[in-house]
Amino acid sequence: MPVKTHKYTNGEITILWQPEMCIHSGICFRGLAQVFDPRRKPWIEMSNSETGKIIEQVRKCPSGALSIVETVKESSTGK
């Protein structure tokens, strides 16, 4: 069965959120409320904080519902 995944990006990194894995611990929005706010749509707003802080917070997610993938930028030399 495919796992539902939502993606949020700021151009540097992409957060993946798998709602079925979320145990609603509240750790993400208590730790970084300006980015993670379940009352807002979209509930993740990455422009409200720095990439480093977002990565740190995502790592604290106890269920693995949140994860990060690096967004690969095109370099000027091509490959």
Ligand code: SF4
């Ligand atoms: S920290 Fe992870 S498990 Fe907790 S509410 Fe956020 S996404 Fe869900």
